[in-house]
Amino acid sequence: MKTIRRWKRTQSAIGASVALLAGLYSLGAAASDEHDHEHESVKHVLLISFDGLHEQDVARCIGSNACPNLALLAKSGTTYTNAHTPHLSDSFPGLAALVTGGSPKSAGLFYDVSYDRTLYAPSDSSCTGKQGWNVVFDETTGIDGENGGALTHLNGGGAFNPQAIPHALVNGVCTPVYPHNYVKTNTIFEVVKQNVKGARTAWADKHAWGYDWLNGPSGTGVDDLSRTEINSIDPATNTNYIDIYTHTEKFDNLHVQSLINEIDGKDSTGQSSADIPTVFGTNFQTLSVAQKATVAAGGGYLDASFTPGPQVSGAIAYLDNALGRIVSELKQHNLYSSTAIIVTAKHGQSPTDHSKLVKNGDTLSKLLEANNYLDPNGNFGQNSTKSGNLNDGTGLVDTGFVQTDDVGLIWLRDQSQLPAVVKTLKDNLSCNAPGICADGPQAYILYGQQLNGWFGDPARGRTPDIVVQPNPGVIYTSSTAKDEEHGGNAPDDSHLGLVVYVPHAHHAGRTNDERVSTTQVAPTILRLLDLEPELLHSVAVEGTRALPGYDRERF
Structure with a gap:
C-alpha cells in the first residue's frame, strides 16, 4: 500500500509558484507552505x-x-482534557x-x-482435545x-514459557x-x-514476554523490544519491583536509560550502535503502584478532588523528572525539533475518592x-492447576472463566445459560450478600446486542459473554494490600491525561475539550x-x- 507522501504538497508548490509569477502570491499560501515545512520536520515519535x-x-x-517538564510540553503542544479509553x-x-487504533472489538485484547x-x-x-483455554500473557x-x-x-x-503458549x-x-499471534490487528510498529x-x-x-504482542501478527514489528520483567526478584532486596513505589522507580529507571541509549544512537542496552528509532517509547509503573497503595500507608488520593497523597505526589515528581531527563537528551542531540512526544496512559485507577471504596471480595465469581454457572468449587480455567500457579500448563480446558478487578468479564461454560445468568445477576445487584454491587446509575450488565456492538460476537470465541461494570469504587477483592484498581469503565479508570507535543505546531499551548478516545x-x-x-x-x-488538529492531511 502506498503512503500519502508528497504529491499534494507538490501540487501546492506548483500552484504557489504560478501565483507568484502572476503577482498573486498571498499570505495564506505562504503560511500553508510554512506549515508544510514544519510538519515535514517530524522524523521521530516518542510515545x-x-x-x-x-x-x-x-x-x-x-x-x-x-x-x-510536562507543563513545558503542554505549553508547546496540545492538551486533550476529555480523553478516554475504549470501554x-x-x-x-x-x-x-x-498502538493499533482499535478497541478490543478489533484488536481482540x-x-x-x-x-x-x-x-x-x-x-x-x-x-x-477439548477447546477453550484461559490465556495468560503476564509475568509467567x-x-x-x-x-x-x-x-x-x-x-x-530469556525465552517463552512453553506452558503458557496455547x-x-x-x-x-x-x-x-x-x-x-494472539493480537488480531497490526500495530504502528x-x-x-x-x-x-x-x-x-x-x-x-x-x-518481558507477555508484551510480545506489540510485534503484531508479523512477529517482527518491534526491532528493539526491551525484555524487562517488573515481577522479577530484585537481588538487592529479594523482593519484586512493585512492593513500594520507590522500588518501582528503580525498574522504571531501566526504561529511562533504554530511551536515553536509543536517543544516543544505541540499542536499548547501550551495548551496540543503532539508528535512532522512528517510533519508540515506554511504559512507567511508578504512579500506578503509588495509587494502588493503601491510603493508610500514604497511597492514593486524599479526596474526590484528586489531591494526591504522599506516595502519589512523590510518584508524579519522579515521572516529571524522568520526562525532563528524556527531553534533555533529545535536545542535547538536536532531536527535540524533529521529535513529536505524546504523553498519556494505558489506564487510570479507581477509586480516587476513598470514601467510595467497596471491597466485599469476589462476589461476582x-x-x-x-448457581452452577461455573464449577461450584472454583475449578475453572487456570484457577485450578497442580502447582497452584498460573501457566504451569495444567489448567483445565473448556470450563469458562471469570476475570475480575473493578470490572467483571464472564466467559460462560455453557453459553445457552446466558438468559439465566443475566437474570441471576440482575436479581443480585445490591452490595448485600450475595450481591455484586452493580445497583448504581453508573453500573451496568452488558450482554447481547449492545455487548456485540462494543466488543464483537462472543460466538466467535474471544469476546466475553457478559461484562459487569459495578458501581464506581467497587473492587472485586478482599485484599488489604491495595485500595485502587483498574480494568473497567469507571470514570477514574477511563478518563486519562493526554498531551501531544509536535515541533513547530501552530496550535501550541492549546487545550482541546472535545471527547476523544x-x-x-x-x-x-x-x-x-x-x-x-x-x-x-x-x-x-473501526473508522x-x-x-482533532491532526485529523486532516494537512495541519
Whole structure:
C-alpha cells in the first residue's frame, strides 16, 4: 500500500509558484507552505505511557507547578482534557488502543488474563482435545514461570514459557499461539517499518514476554523490544519491583536509560550502535503502584478532588523528572525539533475518592459458582492447576472463566445459560450478600446486542459473554494490600491525561475539550509521519480518526 507522501504538497508548490509569477502570491499560501515545512520536520515519535495518569492529575500538577517538564510540553503542544479509553482500561486493551487504533472489538485484547473458546491447551500439540483455554500473557509468560517457578531473572529467563503458549488450528495445522499471534490487528510498529525507508522501532514495558504482542501478527514489528520483567526478584532486596513505589522507580529507571541509549544512537542496552528509532517509547509503573497503595500507608488520593497523597505526589515528581531527563537528551542531540512526544496512559485507577471504596471480595465469581454457572468449587480455567500457579500448563480446558478487578468479564461454560445468568445477576445487584454491587446509575450488565456492538460476537470465541461494570469504587477483592484498581469503565479508570507535543505546531499551548478516545493516538502518529492511518487494520475497520488538529492531511 502506498503512503500519502508528497504529491499534494507538490501540487501546492506548483500552484504557489504560478501565483507568484502572476503577482498573486498571498499570505495564506505562504503560511500553508510554512506549515508544510514544519510538519515535514517530524522524523521521530516518542510515545510515553504514565500508567494511572488521570486528566485531573495533569491539570492539578501543571496548575501547582508540580510537573514543570510536562507543563513545558503542554505549553508547546496540545492538551486533550476529555480523553478516554475504549470501554476497558486494563493494560492490554489500554496499550492496544494507543498502538493499533482499535478497541478490543478489533484488536481482540480484553485483559492480560482472558479466555478463548477456540484455543487448545499448551500440552495439546495435535489439537485433538477439548477447546477453550484461559490465556495468560503476564509475568509467567517468560520461561522463569515454567512449572510455577520463581521469577529470578530481569529478562524473564530469556525465552517463552512453553506452558503458557496455547495452540490453534490454522489451515488444518496445529500451531502455537504466541502473544504476537494472539493480537488480531497490526500495530504502528509494523506499519512504520513497512512504509518508512530505514525505519527502526523500539519499546519497553513491564512484562518481558507477555508484551510480545506489540510485534503484531508479523512477529517482527518491534526491532528493539526491551525484555524487562517488573515481577522479577530484585537481588538487592529479594523482593519484586512493585512492593513500594520507590522500588518501582528503580525498574522504571531501566526504561529511562533504554530511551536515553536509543536517543544516543544505541540499542536499548547501550551495548551496540543503532539508528535512532522512528517510533519508540515506554511504559512507567511508578504512579500506578503509588495509587494502588493503601491510603493508610500514604497511597492514593486524599479526596474526590484528586489531591494526591504522599506516595502519589512523590510518584508524579519522579515521572516529571524522568520526562525532563528524556527531553534533555533529545535536545542535547538536536532531536527535540524533529521529535513529536505524546504523553498519556494505558489506564487510570479507581477509586480516587476513598470514601467510595467497596471491597466485599469476589462476589461476582462466588455468585456464579453458587448457581452452577461455573464449577461450584472454583475449578475453572487456570484457577485450578497442580502447582497452584498460573501457566504451569495444567489448567483445565473448556470450563469458562471469570476475570475480575473493578470490572467483571464472564466467559460462560455453557453459553445457552446466558438468559439465566443475566437474570441471576440482575436479581443480585445490591452490595448485600450475595450481591455484586452493580445497583448504581453508573453500573451496568452488558450482554447481547449492545455487548456485540462494543466488543464483537462472543460466538466467535474471544469476546466475553457478559461484562459487569459495578458501581464506581467497587473492587472485586478482599485484599488489604491495595485500595485502587483498574480494568473497567469507571470514570477514574477511563478518563486519562493526554498531551501531544509536535515541533513547530501552530496550535501550541492549546487545550482541546472535545471527547476523544485513546484509539486516536495511533492514527495521529501515522499522520505525523505522513503515513495513511488506514494502513492500521483497526483504524480501517473501526473508522478511527486522528486526534482533532491532526485529523486532516494537512495541519
